[in-house]
Amino acid sequence: MFNIAVVLFSVLLVQSRSEENKLPAWFKIGAASSAFQIEGGWNASDRGESVWDRHLHDFSETLVGNADVACDSYHLWRRDIQMCEELGLNMYRFSISWSRLLPTGFSNYISEDGKNYYNNLIDGLLEKDIEPVVTMFHLDLPQSLQNLGGWANPLISKWFADYARVVYSLYADRVKTWLTINEPIIQCDNGYNRETVPYVEDVKIGRYLCNKHALIAHAKAYRIYEKEYKPRYHGKVSMVQLFVWLQPATEDDKELTNLTLQYWEGRYGHAIYSKDGGWPKQLERHLARNGRAEGYPDPRLPPFTDEEVALVKGTFDFYALNHYTTLLVRKARSGKEIGRWPLYGSKELGVVLERDPSWERGDAAWFSVYPEGIRKQLNYLKNTYGVTEFLITENGFFNTDPSLNDTRTVQYTKKYLEQVALAIQDGVNVTGYIHWSIMDNFDKGYDAKFGLYSVDFKDPNRRRTPRASARYYSHVAKTHNIHPEECHD
Ligand SMILES: *[C@@H]1O[C@H](CO)[C@@H](O)[C@H](O)[C@H]1NC(C)=O
Numbered sequence: 482m483f484n485i486a487v488v489l490f491s492v493l494l495v496q497s498r499s500e501e502n503k504l505p506a507w508f509k510i511g512a513a514s515s516a517f518q519i520e521g522g523w524n525a526s527d528r529g530e531s532v533w534d535r536h537l538h539d540f541s542e543t544l545v546g547n548a549d550v551a552c553d554s555y556h557l558w559r560r561d562i563q564m565c566e567e568l569g570l571n572m573y574r575f576s577i578s579w580s581r582l583l584p585t586g587f588s589n590y591i592s593e594d595g596k597n598y599y600n601n602l603i604d605g606l607l608e609k610d611i612e613p614v615v616t617m618f619h620l621d622l623p624q625s626l627q628n629l630g631g632w633a634n635p636l637i638s639k640w641f642a643d644y645a646r647v648v649y650s651l652y653a654d655r656v657k658t659w660l661t662i663n664e665p666i667i668q669c670d671n672g673y674n675r676e677t678v679p680y681v682e683d684v685k686i687g688r689y690l691c692n693k694h695a696l697i698a699h700a701k702a703y704r705i706y707e708k709e710y711k712p713r714y715h716g717k718v719s720m721v722q723l724f725v726w727l728q729p730a731t732e733d734d735k736e737l738t739n740l741t742l743q744y745w746e747g748r749y750g751h752a753i754y755s756k757d758g759g760w761p762k763q764l765e766r767h768l769a770r771n772g773r774a775e776g777y778p779d780p781r782l783p784p785f786t787d788e789e790v791a792l793v794k795g796t797f798d799f800y801a802l803n804h805y806t807t808l809l810v811r812k813a814r815s816g817k818e819i820g821r822w823p824l825y826g827s828k829e830l831g832v833v834l835e836r837d838p839s840w841e842r843g844d845a846a847w848f849s850v851y852p853e854g855i856r857k858q859l860n861y862l863k864n865t866y867g868v869t870e871f872l873i874t875e876n877g878f879f880n881t882d883p884s885l886n887d888t889r890t891v892q893y894t895k896k897y898l899e900q901v902a903l904a905i906q907d908g909v910n911v912t913g914y915i916h917w918s919i920m921d922n923f924d925k926g927y928d929a930k931f932g933l934y935s936v937d938f939k940d941p942n943r944r945r946t947p948r949a950s951a952r953y954y955s956h957v958a959k960t961h962n963i964h965p966e967e968c969h970d
């Protein structure tokens with residue numbers, strides 16, 4: 482009996498090992514960037530100012546430098562396409578700079594040079610058989626719109642819809658995968674906690690207005706495509722969610738973890754992917770109590786009208802997921818214990834979010850390597866919403882090591898891809914994986930080294946050099962093998 486068990490166990494082990502090795506033939510491999518982080522050319526031609534330009538020029542004392550040139554992709558886009566080709570990618574995910582295309586922020590005037598820049602990039606990729614995956618908005622709001630209140634102003638959804646209509650009208654004939662807004666939780670929760678643009682401190686009102694308006698803006702852009710472009714071009718549209726997987730620190734923290742998941746994912750996901758739409762009910766009640774206790778006349782989460790619930794519900798063609806890491810949720814013993822970071826919901830919910838000290842860490846206090854987290858999260862989302870297609874739109878290793886021999890990035894990517902392969906075996910329909918990032922880029926400075934290619938920011942030509950991770954990743958892209966023979970470690 483014992484022997485049979487051992488034999489069976491080894492057979493299972495060998496089998497699961499080989500399945501872990503392989504991604505399905507139809508699985509697509511990509512890499513990502515975003516406009517402000519790579520383009521530079523901040524004042525090239527008639528480009529308008531973005532909130533990032535304003536912030537970095539006004540607050541240069543923050544000593545993070547600026548992104549006036551960044552990777553200079555505004556001029557070096559041919560090299561970027563060549564890198565995609567060297568990597569053997571099926572997809573390249575980039576974003577459009579709103580203020581490059583619409584210098585005033587409004588659709589009254591379209592920049593000819595801005596329009597051509599993205600035309601060249603899209604055509605160049607398609608010539609090499611690389612699918613462009615295009616994000617419309619990745620944090621870089623036109624400053625003109627920020628002057629009018631930005632994401633806290635309900636009119637933002639109209640302005641965004643106008644912008645989306647221009648973008649589709651120019652590129653929807655060739656772009657089939659659209660991402661409306663990248664990581665609204667960063668835009669709203671961090672942006673209104675002064676951790677990123679627009680660097681506004683307003684976690685009780687601004688954060689939640691931004692939250693709601695981002696959902697409406699996304700939905701309007703989705704509906705425009707659905708009605709005016711989908712019948713002709715058959716493409717897909719989705720919003721990109723950043724979701725840190727959360728686990729209870731102890732048995733006693735299970736319920737709070739559930740509520741914290743609603744705070745993180747549900748506040749952005751429930752309205753779109755759930756059968757009922759709107760805010761997650763339990764969380765809505767919890768936050769309404771917090772608001773009342775402080776004497777505010779309105780609930781924290783701005784209510785949706787029935788029309789708005791219907792507008793937003795179902796506005797996805799797949800779930801676009803950015804995943805990096807996992808945190809543990811523990812009930813805070815006292816208010817004092819709740820630090821400023823990571824703050825998402827900590828104060829509202831009375832929880833502490835922390836790393837498991839036994840997990841390997843990346844080069845940021847909050848960043849752990851816990852590969853199983855991505856598999857659990859994918860299963861959670863499938864079970865919660867019944868989503869039938871997932872695309873991993875970002876995943877990568879947070880490190881500050883500029884070395885070309887980036888073995889930790891290789892190991893991280895390998896382990897997370899193994900878990901994605903296992904999630905597919907679990908029955909989660911993940912159709913592709915996009916690595917963050919194709920190259921080092923501006924990330925509140927230039928210390929983060931996420932890139933498959935390193936970029937020499939001191940070189941006027943911004944020379945790009947492949948790292949070990951680029952070699953590893955190109956084997957994965959070309960063979961779909963997570964443990965390619967050529968790359969044995
Ligand atoms: C563009 O910005 C750079 C600084 O990044 C500055 O040196 C240059 O003069 C500006 N060009 C124009 C035309 O304003």
Ligand SMILES: *[C@@H]1O[C@H](CO)[C@@H](O)[C@H](O)[C@H]1NC(C)=O
Pocket residue numbers: 735736739740763
């Ligand atoms: C989490 O909360 C939701 C909504 O209240 C509930 O439907 C679900 O069963 C809970 N899940 C767990 C694991 O407690």
Ligand SMILES: *[C@@H]1O[C@H](CO)[C@@H](O)[C@H](O)[C@H]1NC(C)=O
Pocket residue numbers: 869870910912
């Ligand atoms: C997975 O998604 C793709 C793209 O939507 C679809 O063609 C395929 O049928 C799906 N597979 C399963 C098993 O649902």
Ligand SMILES: *[C@@H]1O[C@H](CO)[C@@H](O)[C@H](O)[C@H]1NC(C)=O
Pocket residue numbers: 886888
């Ligand atoms: C890269 O680093 C790994 C481990 O740190 C080491 O074993 C390997 O020899 C290095 N490779 C090169 C080419 O330096």
